[in-house]
Amino acid sequence: MAQTAEQKKAREGWLLSLPALTLLILAASGPLIIIAIYAFLTAGEYSGVIWDLSFKAWFQVLFEKDIFDGTVSLADAHLTIFWRSVRLSLLTTLLTFTFGLPTAWFIATRPLKQRALWLFLITIPFWTNLLVRTFAIMEVLRVEGILNKILTGLHIIPEPLQILYTDTAVLIGMTYVYLPLMVLPLFAAIDRFDFRLIEAGYDLYAGRLTVLRRVILPIIRPGIVAGSILVFVPSLGAYVTPRVLGGGKKMMIGNFIELQFGAGRNWPLGSALALILLLIVGIALIFYVRASASENKDG
Amino acid sequence: MTNNISVDVRSARKVYDATSGTVVALDSVSVQIRKGEFFTLLGPSGCGKTTLLRLIAGFESPTAGEILLNGTDISGKPPFERPVNTVFQSYALFPHLTVRQNISFGLEMLGRPKDEVARKTDEVLELVKMTAMADRKPQQLSGGQQQRVALARALAPEPEVLLLDEPLSALDLKLRKEMQHELKRLQLETGITFIFVTHDQEEALTMSDRVAVMRDGRILQVGNPRDIYTRPVDRFVADFIGETNFLSATIDGKKVRLATGDTVAASGVEAHSEGAAVTLAIRPEQVRVDDKGGLAATVAETVYFGTDTHLHLTLGDGSELVARLQSPPSGEIGLSPGAKVSVSFTEGAVQVLEH
Numbered sequence: 006m007a008q009t010a011e012q013k014k015a016r017e018g019w020l021l022s023l024p025a026l027t028l029l030i031l032a033a034s035g036p037l038i039i040i041a042i043y044a045f046l047t048a049g050e051y052s053g054v055i056w057d058l059s060f061k062a063w064f065q066v067l068f069e070k071d072i073f074d075g076t077v078s079l080a081d082a083h084l085t086i087f088w089r090s091v092r093l094s095l096l097t098t099l100l101t102f103t104f105g106l107p108t109a110w111f112i113a114t115r116p117l118k119q120r121a122l123w124l125f126l127i128t129i130p131f132w133t134n135l136l137v138r139t140f141a142i143m144e145v146l147r148v149e150g151i152l153n154k155i156l157t158g159l160h161i162i163p164e165p166l167q168i169l170y171t172d173t174a175v176l177i178g179m180t181y182v183y184l185p186l187m188v189l190p191l192f193a194a195i196d197r198f199d200f201r202l203i204e205a206g207y208d209l210y211a212g213r214l215t216v217l218r219r220v221i222l223p224i225i226r227p228g229i230v231a232g233s234i235l236v237f238v239p240s241l242g243a244y245v246t247p248r249v250l251g252g253g254k255k256m257m258i259g260n261f262i263e264l265q266f267g268a269g270r271n272w273p274l275g276s277a278l279a280l281i282l283l284l285i286v287g288i289a290l291i292f293y294v295r296a297s298a299s300e301n302k303d304g
Numbered sequence: 305m306t307n308n309i310s311v312d313v314r315s316a317r318k319v320y321d322a323t324s325g326t327v328v329a330l331d332s333v334s335v336q337i338r339k340g341e342f343f344t345l346l347g348p349s350g351c352g353k354t355t356l357l358r359l360i361a362g363f364e365s366p367t368a369g370e371i372l373l374n375g376t377d378i379s380g381k382p383p384f385e386r387p388v389n390t391v392f393q394s395y396a397l398f399p400h401l402t403v404r405q406n407i408s409f410g411l412e413m414l415g416r417p418k419d420e421v422a423r424k425t426d427e428v429l430e431l432v433k434m435t436a437m438a439d440r441k442p443q444q445l446s447g448g449q450q451q452r453v454a455l456a457r458a459l460a461p462e463p464e465v466l467l468l469d470e471p472l473s474a475l476d477l478k479l480r481k482e483m484q485h486e487l488k489r490l491q492l493e494t495g496i497t498f499i500f501v502t503h504d505q506e507e508a509l510t511m512s513d514r515v516a517v518m519r520d521g522r523i524l525q526v527g528n529p530r531d532i533y534t535r536p537v538d539r540f541v542a543d544f545i546g547e548t549n550f551l552s553a554t555i556d557g558k559k560v561r562l563a564t565g566d567t568v569a570a571s572g573v574e575a576h577s578e579g580a581a582v583t584l585a586i587r588p589e590q591v592r593v594d595d596k597g598g599l600a601a602t603v604a605e606t607v608y609f610g611t612d613t614h615l616h617l618t619l620g621d622g623s624e625l626v627a628r629l630q631s632p633p634s635g636e637i638g639l640s641p642g643a644k645v646s647v648s649f650t651e652g653a654v655q656v657l658e659h
Contacts, residue, residue: 204363205396207383209410210461219409223400 037283044276052270062273066281083261090257091285093172093247094240097179101187101236102229104180109191109228113198124192127185135182139249142178143169146250170252178246183239187232194228227297234293238286258282307375310465310497311337311360316369318355318521329355331521332369337465337499338514342491344500346508347518348544353501356518357467360499362386373464384413389458390467393474395450397442403453404429404438410461424460431490432456448479455487459494466491468500472507484511505545509533517541533587539657542585549591549625551584552659560584560656564620566599568649572656581659588614590653591627593639598648601625603639613637617647 044062046054069080112123130138145151146168153165168174198221206216222229244259251257256264258278265275318330330352337343345353358364360371362383370379378386389410398406408425416424429435432452442450451471458466468487472480488511491498502508508515509529516526525537536542539550553560555576559567562584576582592598593615604624605616608631615627615637625647629637639645
């Protein structure tokens with residue numbers, strides 16, 4: 006009886022979260038609904054939308070009509086931007102993993118007392134505004150910047166490198182910005198890892214690389230998947246970093262969407278692009294849920 | 305002679321650097337372990353037994369000395385190049401692999417052909433009676449089952465030597481007894497040299513062909529269980545293995561004189577000079593209590609243990625002595641505290657040790 010009363014109490018308890026739920030639903034789905042509607046409307050002449058049903062925006066995502074002869078061709082520029090976004094995001098994920106794994110491993114293998122300090126150091130960049138940090142990277146990468154001064158000063162390269170306003174600059178910037186998001190979940194996974202399993206691997210004739218591949222990586226997989234999602238998703242929608250380090254020329258989806266709502270004066274196209282971005286992120290998240298679900302089933 | 309030696313540890317020394325200076329975990333230990341024998345390293349925690357095991361496995365390298373396997377120096381080889389497998393105290397089963405995958409891991413790493421891996425894995429599964437559990441994950445098994453898988457995984461590659469690091473310590477008493485038999489059976493069936501680490505003296509006595517008793521990074525005594533139990537080399541070994549009464553005495557001719565003034569026969573008198581102060585070790589089950597004119601003693605306490613009754617006695621000089629007597633059918637030994645008895649020792653039961 007007492008249990009039923011408790012269950013009843015628990016069932017009614019959700020009412021307490023109603024204000025929070027309302028805020029979440031309105032704040033999260035409200036803008037989304039607006040975007041979803043705008044994507045099927047006609048663009049206004051100067052900005053905004055005209056309330057006429059139109060699929061032009063979706064057509065414009067992939068194709069463009071020549072203004073003179075009206076021939077339809079693939080919108081190469083758009084595809085380039087999509088491809089750059091996906092490619093740079095994947096590369097960012099790969100680079101953060103490459104740097105993040107040894108870092109997380111290092112922290113997880115420190116004595117307990119030191120770990121808090123190392124984790125604290127990892128979070129320090131979050132204290133400064135992203136824009137400021139991105140400008141700092143600009144200062145490092147520019148032709149007369151610190152990196153080029155050191156490299157030419159040491160006669161490693163004869164001429165300063167033009168890194169700024171290239172894909173490489175965007176990649177470096179995003180790797181720097183999102184590295185902590187990879188390190189933290191990896192650390193959590195390695196922290197739970199039983200290091201005696203490494204000895205068990207060695208004992209059973211597995212060399213160092215094989216132990217990494219067959220024992221360590223499969224066991225810390227949930228951390229790898231979580232870190233990859235946490236890096237890949239914001240990378241894909243990155244705005245500030247490609248804007249500053251790509252110099253407006255090397256656009257990613259985020260910048261392209263912003264362009265449609267600004268100078269491009271094509272809100273429906275911007276909305277359609279935003280929905281496509283959401284779709285890509287959604288697919289990535291489904292992959293994540295699948296991966297962690299199969300992990301739970303295995304475990 | 306040397307060709308029946310499996311593991312030959314020569315003056316192995318292991319020193320760790322700690323913040324508070326260096327710690328000597330192993331102090332020039334030499335021991336030879338024979339092929340196909342069940343050899344136990346016994347000692348309290350911190351005696352160096354696990355360090356010695358880890359040196360043989362290759363997880364640590366000796367600071368000095370060398371370790372030979374079948375006559376070849378393996379000191380410099382990493383663990384994955386040594387034909388030696390370990391059953392870990394924590395089992396260390398791979399959580400992401402099934403029982404079958406865990407067991408076949410070693411064989412796969414050795415590059416054995418697929419059909420051989422499958423055949424051997426099935427064989428070993430059968431050997432440890434885990435065939436029905438082959439497709440489960442380690443987390444779905446009980447402690448005893450995980451133990452069997454750990455054993456199977458280490459046995460599957462048919463190592464020259466199997467190292468067991470307190471593998472039974474996590475099991476409850478009943479299961480532990482069962483696994484002791486199981487281990488012994490596996491050792492006899494496979495003929496593999498077993499090196500077993502434990503702090504449980506009973507486990508060491510019941511399972512081993514030979515036992516090495518260790519303390520403070522040294523081996524104090526190596527011998528078969530009977531030797532160790534009946535002729536311990538010193539007070540520590542006598543005390544660590546089973547229960548022992550210690551009495552102070554001096555050498556008096558071919559006998560020893562107790563503090564009470566009585567003289568008793570003892571083995572090991574020859575090794576000491578006349579009048580030397582020594583310690584006598586007498587097992588409680590070798591103490592006889594009767595009224596046939598032995599040492600005078602007073603009963604201080606009786607403790608009933610079921611099969612045995614322990615009689616705590618006080619001798620004339622105040623020194624204490626425990627006698628272990630078989631309980632009579634009624635359970636009543638018929639002696640209450642304060643009773644006067646006389647005590648004698650079974651022939652050959654009194655051992656003379658260094659003072």
